[in-house]
Amino acid sequence: MEIFQIVSFALVASLLVIILKDQKSSIAFFIILFTGIVIFLVLIQQIAQVFTLLEYIAQRANVNGMYVETILKIIGIAYIAEFGAQITRDAGLGSIASKIELAGKVLILVLAVPILTAVIETILGFIPA
Amino acid sequence: MLGDAYILFQIAGIGIVVAMIHTVLKQMGKEDIAHWATLVGFILVLFIVMNGLQDLFQQIKSVFLFQG
Numbered sequence: 001m002e003i004f005q006i007v008s009f010a011l012v013a014s015l016l017v018i019i020l021k022d023q024k025s026s027i028a029f030f031i032i033l034f035t036g037i038v039i040f041l042v043l044i045q046q047i048a049q050v051f052t053l054l055e056y057i058a059q060r061a062n063v064n065g066m067y068v069e070t071i072l073k074i075i076g077i078a079y080i081a082e083f084g085a086q087i088t089r090d091a092g093l094g095s096i097a098s099k100i101e102l103a104g105k106v107l108i109l110v111l112a113v114p115i116l117t118a119v120i121e122t123i124l125g126f127i128p129a
Numbered sequence: 130m131l132g133d134a135y136i137l138f139q140i141a142g143i144g145i146v147v148a149m150i151h152t153v154l155k156q157m158g159k160e161d162i163a164h165w166a167t168l169v170g171f172i173l174v175l176f177i178v179m180n181g182l183q184d185l186f187q188q189i190k191s192v193f194l195f196q197g
Contacts, residue, residue: 076193
């Protein structure tokens with residue numbers, strides 16, 4: 001069961017952070033960052049399996065591939081922005097964290113533009129001109 | 130998972146050793162060398178963590194189809 005490994009790894013890392021917090025807070029921050037990276041690297045394989053299932057379902061329902069790809073990218077951007085924002089907030093920099101979140105929102109909005117135009121066009125198509 | 134635990138303890142070890150070296154050198158009166166030692170330890174850990182970050186971003190690019 002991987003959950004036990006992940007939880008024990010995180011507990012050990014948090015203990016090390018507490019040890020290093022007062023003497024060397026920069027190295028403590030590096031440990032926090034490294035723990036976040038490792039835990040996500042462990043999860044990425046499972047996420048890949050879920051995404052292949054999603055793509056398979058989308059193919060069977062013959063949904064346009066572009067939409068599914070955009071959704072996956074949006075999920076990726078959301079995750080990275082949240083990861084960066086949490087790490088910088090841990091470091092005590094709330095303002096930079098909110099800037100990262102703003103950037104994530106803007107990039108997601110930019111990615112969603114083609115989908116929004118498609119939706120609007122289909123809606124306009126229903127209205128008898 | 131185990132390999133990463135080794136790296137984690139390496140980082141913590143480097144941090145503790147650098148902190149000790151810093152205090153020892155400071156008591157000996159060699160303040161500037163102490164700062165150099167801290168800087169070297171910091172850069173060493175930076176390399177290790179940046180390698181991990183590179184792996185993370187590479188995996189994310191492949192999984193979340195960022196090739197477009």
